[in-house]
Amino acid sequence: MKSxxxxxxxxxxxxxxxxxxxxxxxxxxxxxxxxxxxxxxxYFSEWNSSEIVKAATxxxxxxxxxxxxxxxxxxxxxxxxxxxRHLLPLLRAGYIVLCDRYIFTAFARDVTRGCPPDWVxxxxxxxxxxxxxxxxxxxLEVSLNRILEGRPKLKFFEAGMDLNLSKDPxxxxxxxxxRILEQYLALSKEFDFVTMNANVNVEKQQVIVRKLVSExxxxxxxxxRSPLPLPxxxxxxxxxxxxxxxxxx
Amino acid sequence: xxxKKPRRFYGHGIPRVKPEELGGKLIVVEGAxxxxxxxxxxxxxxxxxxxxxxxxxxxxxxxxxxxxELEKAQEGNxxxxxxxxxxxxxxxxxxxxNIMxxxxxxxxxxxxxxxxxxxxARDLVRGMDEKWLKNLYGIALExxxxxxxxxxxxxxxxxxxxxxxTLDYWESGxxxxxxxxxxxxxxxxxxxxxxxxxxxxxxxxxxxxxxNRSVSAVNKELRKKISAVLDAE
Numbered sequence: 001m002k003s004x005x006x007x008x009x010x011x012x013x014x015x016x017x018x019x020x021x022x023x024x025x026x027x028x029x030x031x032x033x034x035x036x037x038x039x040x041x042x043y044f045s046e047w048n049s050s051e052i053v054k055a056a057t058x059x060x061x062x063x064x065x066x067x068x069x070x071x072x073x074x075x076x077x078x079x080x081x082x083x084x085r086h087l088l089p090l091l092r093a094g095y096i097v098l099c100d101r102y103i104f105t106a107f108a109r110d111v112t113r114g115c116p117p118d119w120v121x122x123x124x125x126x127x128x129x130x131x132x133x134x135x136x137x138x139x140l141e142v143s144l145n146r147i148l149e150g151r152p153k154l155k156f157f158e159a160g161m162d163l164n165l166s167k168d169p170x171x172x173x174x175x176x177x178x179r180i181l182e183q184y185l186a187l188s189k190e191f192d193f194v195t196m197n198a199n200v201n202v203e204k205q206q207v208i209v210r211k212l213v214s215e216x217x218x219x220x221x222x223x224x225r226s227p228l229p230l231p232x233x234x235x236x237x238x239x240x241x242x243x244x245x246x247x248x249x
Numbered sequence: 250x251x252x253k254k255p256r257r258f259y260g261h262g263i264p265r266v267k268p269e270e271l272g273g274k275l276i277v278v279e280g281a282x283x284x285x286x287x288x289x290x291x292x293x294x295x296x297x298x299x300x301x302x303x304x305x306x307x308x309x310x311x312x313x314x315x316x317x318e319l320e321k322a323q324e325g326n327x328x329x330x331x332x333x334x335x336x337x338x339x340x341x342x343x344x345x346x347n348i349m350x351x352x353x354x355x356x357x358x359x360x361x362x363x364x365x366x367x368x369x370a371r372d373l374v375r376g377m378d379e380k381w382l383k384n385l386y387g388i389a390l391e392x393x394x395x396x397x398x399x400x401x402x403x404x405x406x407x408x409x410x411x412x413x414x415t416l417d418y419w420e421s422g423x424x425x426x427x428x429x430x431x432x433x434x435x436x437x438x439x440x441x442x443x444x445x446x447x448x449x450x451x452x453x454x455x456x457x458x459x460x461n462r463s464v465s466a467v468n469k470e471l472r473k474k475i476s477a478v479l480d481a482e
Contacts, residue, residue: 052327053336056318065314068264069342069388074315077335084329114264122384126331 001129001191004091011091012217013128015102017184018136019177020158021146022198023205027136028100030206031213035096040222043090047101050081061157068113071157075106076123083127096222103127104191108183112176113163132216134209135188138198140178148173259365260387263346268390273353275390276475277364279446280398281439282420283408284460285467289398290360292468293475297358302479305352308362312343323419330375337368338385345388353390358479365389366397366453370445374438375425394478395453396471397446398460402439406432 004013014031016024028044035042048057057074060066066074087097103124110120138146148170156162159169160176188195194212196205213219256268276293280286294304310316319336322328328336341364349359365386372382400408409416416431418424422438423431450457456474460467 052322052332053318056315056339060314065343065347067342067346069346070314070339073335073339073342077332077339080331080335081328084331085327116261116264119261119384119387122381123335125381125384126378 003129003131005131007128009091009128010094011097012131012222013087013091013097013099013102014132014134014213014217015099015104015130016134016136017101017104017108017193018198019138019140019143019181019184021143022136022138023146023202024134024136024198025100026202027134027196027205027209028098030202031209032098034210035098035219038219039224040219041093041095041224042098042222043086043095044098044100045082045086047099047105048075048078050078052081053078061155064156064162066157066162068110068115068162071113071162072106072110072115072120072123075110079103079106079124080126094222096217096219099130102130102133104133104184104187104193107187108180111183112160112179129191132213133191133193134196134212135184135193136196136198137184140174140181142199144174144177254391254393257391258387259389259391260384262390263350263388266346266350271350271353271390272356274358274394274478275349275353275361275392276358276478277361277366277392277395278398278471279363279366279395279455280460281400281405281442282417283405283412284398284400285408285464286362286398288464289468289471290362292464293360293471296472297475302358303356304358304360305348306360306362307344307348309337309367310340312340313347314343315340330372330377334368334372334375334377334382334385337371341365341368341386342388345390349390361392364392364395366395366446366449366455370442370449373445373448374422374441394475395455396474397450397455397457398467399443399446399457400460402436402443404461405439406435409435 004011014028016028018024032042032044048054053074057078060070060074087099090097106120106124107117111117154169154173159173161169161172163172163176165175166172187193196208198205256271258268262268278286278290290306294306297304310319315336319340322336323333349361352359369382369386373379406416409420416435418431420438421431421435422441423434425434425438427437428434446455449455458467458470
């Protein structure tokens with residue numbers, strides 16, 4: 001699987017992966033703010049956010065209509081839409097694209113749900129490898145606490161209730177997340193993830209993230225061009241006016 | 250088609266579903282719009298149910314999960330080819346798992362008004378990778394019989410115009426930019442679809458039925474062939 005740089009795209013794609021509650025979304029958001037402030041062309045894309053597909057996915061989730069197969073396919077459809085309509089053109093145009101979750105989320109999650117790994121990978125084989133994948137690895141307990149403290153009501157699929165791991169959503173969530181973590185760890189070596197210690201505080205992590213990104217990517221190449229100067233004709237007219245006034249005086 | 254084939258999925262299949270537990274029969278009718286598919290299926294349902302056999306019908310874009318959303322997305326012409334392909338695959342999988350497999354388990358005859366072959370042909374014509382498609386549709390169950398209703402593109406034009414006085418955007422392949430003219434585009438696209446089906450025929454062994462003939466002549470042939478499939482029980 002080739003990266004966007006290896007495929008000679010002018011843009012670069014950075015992905016963050018990790019369990020719910022690993023703090024990856026906060027980190028990529030802070031990275032985005034920094035890149036924007038630096039005047040870099042940056043675009044952010046979130047898992048499961050295609051305008052066209054999202055409605056069907058949320059209906060499927062609410063009504064518990066999804067099987068492991070359709071869960072996988074509908075997320076692949078969502079990804080394909082964002083990939084073909086947003087990511088590819090932006091990468092062609094030299095953007096830094098930031099993805100909160102990429103195909104590895106599907107590799108880890110859908111396989112945990114029982115889909116064959118080859119099938120899932122084959123379905124996503126149209127996608128290139130990110131130029132940098134940061135995997136936010138927190139202790140399972142830390143991630144679980146972050147989620148379970150803040151948002152006590154777990155959704156059906158989020159808790160992996162479709163897998164019949166436990167009748168108790170909290171217990172089910174814990175087992176499910178533990179299994180996803182195992183999948184992530186296996187993917188980590190195969191796909192060259194840079195593992196980030198997500199147990200340390202947010203600010204320290206962000207310093208590391210920014211350092212890593214600036215080492216890996218020559219950021220000045222991705223700056224927006226400076227704003228265009230004023231049209232010269234208008235300036236000339238003003239000067240002429242001033243000169244004429246001078247004469248009159 | 251007189252010997253009973255063992256049940257199998259084309260590829261990985263559906264997690265935790267054992268094909269040998271699926272009884273019933275899966276009969277697929279393929280063909281372009283205007284090939285007479287719906288008419289033939291209606292007649293077959295009538296015939297089968299009269300003879301005391303329970304039937305269930307499925308078709309493209311009929312899933313509870315995504316049919317409405319897919320329809321809406323197609324109206325706006327904003328879908329790119331991978332997205333369109335995967336959207337249809339989701340629609341297919343939803344019907345496969347929620348309608349076809351339970352019905353077969355219960356011994357029903359499932360009549361599919363188009364199956365993965367149309368979806369694959371459409372995607373192939375749009376330049377999608379064949380290996381990618383085969384993996385994707387490895388979830389599909391191998392049918393007991395597949396009938397491809399073959400009609401010449403020129404005849405399809407006549408039938409479509411006689412029915413609705415217009416040619417459908419997608420059935421004319423207008424998204425491919427083959428021609429600005431919908432009439433020319435329809436002919437070119439339908440010929441490309443036919444060649445895709447002919448190529449697939451070698452792999453999947455469809456029964457090609459000459460559907461340039463009358464409804465009753467085609468139906469007579471279908472009944473005869475389906476009887477043979479049912480007798481092979």
